[in-house]
Amino acid sequence: MDFKVRLSRFLRFLFPLAVCLAVWELLAFFDILNPNLVSSPSRIIWKMYELVFPNPILLVYLGRSLYRLALGYALGAVFGISLGILMGMNRYLYWIASPVLSLLISIPTIAWVPLFLFTVGIGDETILLAIFLGCFFAIVYNTMNGIRSIKKELIWASQIMGADRKIIFLEVLLPGASVSIITGLRLAVGYSWRALVGAEMLASISGGIGRMIYAARAFNDVNTMFTGLIIIAVGGLLIDHLVLGWLEKKTIEKWGMVKKRE
């Protein structure tokens, strides 16, 4: 895409935001809105600056949150994809596990947190478990569906042509399920992001973005809360667009399994 087109698209995306921020700032400036309750963009930006210089507490928290997210997500992805493949390939396992899965999938992740607080205690382990559970189910479900949706004829065809189990697995099942697996991975990023924020509020003892928002309530510190919200929004958007968009482009778009995104 042409650089100019991209830039104009980006500016067009930013324009409504800029208008809203300007209106907000003006309303707060003329005391129409109570600044102690709703703050104002300039105060929030100043707060962000204060949180980074001289003591980069915001970056430390962000680092911790991202570390938890990465670890929990990686665990969820590894176990989720493996179990999903097993459930997709083995009919009996599917019969037994899929009802259990559909029962567990309907439980909000946050409901597990009090239980983990009980069993593994307050701290990182609980947050990790929550993130793991948050993304695990979506990945298992989509991987399983991906494998099960592959047409029998494709497997038969490759068997006739002399493919052994290993080749069928690597060259038929995995690529065939990849669209679905990546959909699951993509959904799971949102889920684990959500689980991270919730679990940090209830169970963190060493900071994190979710904890920061929650702790600021005790001081009625609206600026810090908005800072946290902005970071969560932008972070979620960046992870989805940059990391997963890149992954999608490198894999399934290249193999021609989905249409290129506009």
Add this chain to the structure above:
Amino acid sequence: MKTGIFNKSTSRFFLQAIIVFAVFMSLLLLWEAISFFGILNPSLISRPSEIFLDMWKLFLKRSPAAQSVLLVHIYSSLYRLFLAFSLAAGVGISLGILMGYSQRIRWFLEPLITLAMPVPGIAWAPIFMIWFGFGDPTIISVGALAAFFPIVYNTTTGVRSIEKEFIWAARSMGADRKTIFFKVLLPSSAPYIFTGFKLGLARGWRTIIAVEMIAASLWGLGFMIFDARDYLRPSIIYGGIIILAVVYLFIEGLVKLVERRTIAKWGMVRPEAM
């Protein structure tokens, strides 16, 4: 279509149901037996029988208003979900239709929604607590906010997905704006709106349970679970989680019923992602 009650697919369904039931029961029995012999620490992992008994006791226990405590917890959460969802549906559908109709409104609001949509509902909770304090107003408004985004997003997509030819055809047959709106636009975007409803209901439910935990409110399933932690009562946490799952499956069943009665009857079900 029907060849009898026990055609092949129903008998398979029953077979699967029996197997699942057997697996569930044997897992529960195993769990019970292991705890019975004291292998699992009873203060961390309760026995199934204990969970059931404690839930039963909670059901029999009377609240100050002489109602069953367990039922009041369930009722409070459902009541909040109902209010939050109605609010979100009202605002979401109107705004979604506006955004679908007018390019200018969409152009302005779309970036804002794209940015705010992925923010987890619970992240808003502390700010709303400063604005509205503890209890229902905070829980309901955060729930409504969370449910709003999928509804508005899907409504917009629905209105935009209508083929221009339909509207032209209706117009050339002399339909006025009102008729076009009610007879063309609304019915053909209904499946999308319904998808938005489903997603919004799920998001609202999750968010309400989460906010109940931090915006302490005395009642609600989320509060019940979180409160049990303070009194070291794991059986209530386990029981609460099971009840959460069951209540949600019930809501989902209700939604499916409504879908069968309306959208499926009109022959407009959309294939579903997750």
